[in-house]
Amino acid sequence: MSKVFIIHENSTWVEPLRLAFDELGTPFEEWFLDQGVLDLRSPPPEGVFYNRMSASSHTRDHRYAAEYTGATLAWLERHGRKIVNNSRALRLEISKVAQYEALATFGIETPETLAVVGKGNIVPAAEQLGFPLILKHNRGGKGLGVRLFLSRAALDEHLASPDFEEPVDGITLVQRYIQAPEPYITRLEFVGGRFLYAVRVDTSQGFELCPADACQVDATAIGSAACPAVAPSEKFQVIEGYRNPLIPTYERFLAENGIGIAGIEVIVDGTGRAFTYDVNTNTNYNPDAEARAGVFGMKSIARHLDGLLKQKWAARAA
Structure with a gap:
């Protein structure tokens, strides 16, 4: 039986997805790609492959996890496997230069x-x-x-x-440096290549903006490298009724670059000019902000991947 395969290098960040899959009864398997052996002589298993490799993997002593993932994705792609966030997505995840150049091809403005x-x-x-x-x-x-x-x-x-x-x-x-009139940025979340919701992120305590519980930042200085697992705060707030004329353009950008799931971060200056400065294909979600708003990113991801898997089953049965 085929299943969903989760490619990652951080078990803590996958825990909400495990729970969501369990609720749906979705068969899944985790590939922790820190190190190992990739047998290019053999075909990969059947299934749907979700790449959650992170640009920050090297900070967790997984120096070559991204490179190992790149090799694995090349293997999967050669055999025609269904991949959510493919090798093109990985390239953008680990290079902001690649991100900015890809965004520019869609007329999306980035900081100089x-x-x-x-x-x-x-x-x-x-x-x-x-x-x-x-x-x-x-x-x-x-x-x-x-x-x-x-x-x-x-x-x-x-x-x-x-x-x-x-x-x-x-x-x-x-x-x-883009000077915003208020100390916050906006992060747009996309699942299945479609806009899910936007969250306002307070930047008054620094620039490390990972929303997962394990990455809450207790920092008073800009650029602090701390990422302790502390209690969630009001740092993240889902924006009700958010509108942005760039959303269709972002969706086309994601589709063109093999990205099914991502968070896109935007800052607006004092004149109302918006700059897109980060595309995160290993997106995490803040549980407190989601609970207050009644929207859940990981559950949406699980439903999306479960749907892709069922499509594969239906196609094989036809």
């Missing part, structure tokens, strides 16, 4: 960004862009490595300190 390789090139890039600006990792996840700098002196001090983090792929992004 310079991609820098080599620590010594950061200051010249910053001078070219101007202050204030943000440094971030091209491959980060959860906002790791994000720092706001208001001046050249502050940037120089940071680069000379032990706090500077070398990005895992060697690419540091120097990005225009």
Whole structure:
């Protein structure tokens, strides 16, 4: 019997999906792709494959999990398996440069960004862009490595300190800081390539915005690298009746890039100009915010994957 296969490297983040599958009675299996052996001589099993590999996997000592996932997805794709968030989606998950270039092809505006390789090139890039600006990792996840700098002196001090983090792929992004009139961003959630809901995320305590319980941030300084498992807060609030004229464009963008499930983060400046700055294909949801609003992302994912699996069963039976 075919089943749903969950590709991931973080068991905690999968727990709500396990519960949702159990409620539906959906057969599933987890592939924890940290390390192992991929036998390219054999075909993969039948089923629906959901890729939840995270850009931040290297921060959990799973340095090559994304690369292993890329190899696995190539194997699955060669054999024609049904994949939700395919190898194209993985490429965008682990590279913000790839994200921004893909978004640009749909006319979706992103913050001005310079991609820098080599620590010594950061200051010249910053001078070219101007202050204030943000440094971030091209491959980060959860906002790791994000720092706001208001001046050249502050940037120089940071680069000379032990706090500077070398990005895992060697690419540091120097990005225009978008000043929002209020300290929040909006995250749009999509399941099955369709808009589900939007959530307002309070950024007053920093830039690490992972909404899962295990990633609640207790930070008072911008760019804190802490991600302790603490009690949920009011940091996330589902927006009732949210409207955005870009939603159809986002849906076309997701379809073109093999992305079935994602969170897209947007910030609006003081003039009302919206900038899209992150596409997260390993999306998590805040349980408190969802309970207050009566909408549930993981249950929606489970229903979507269960439906795809049943379609496969029906096709085989026909």
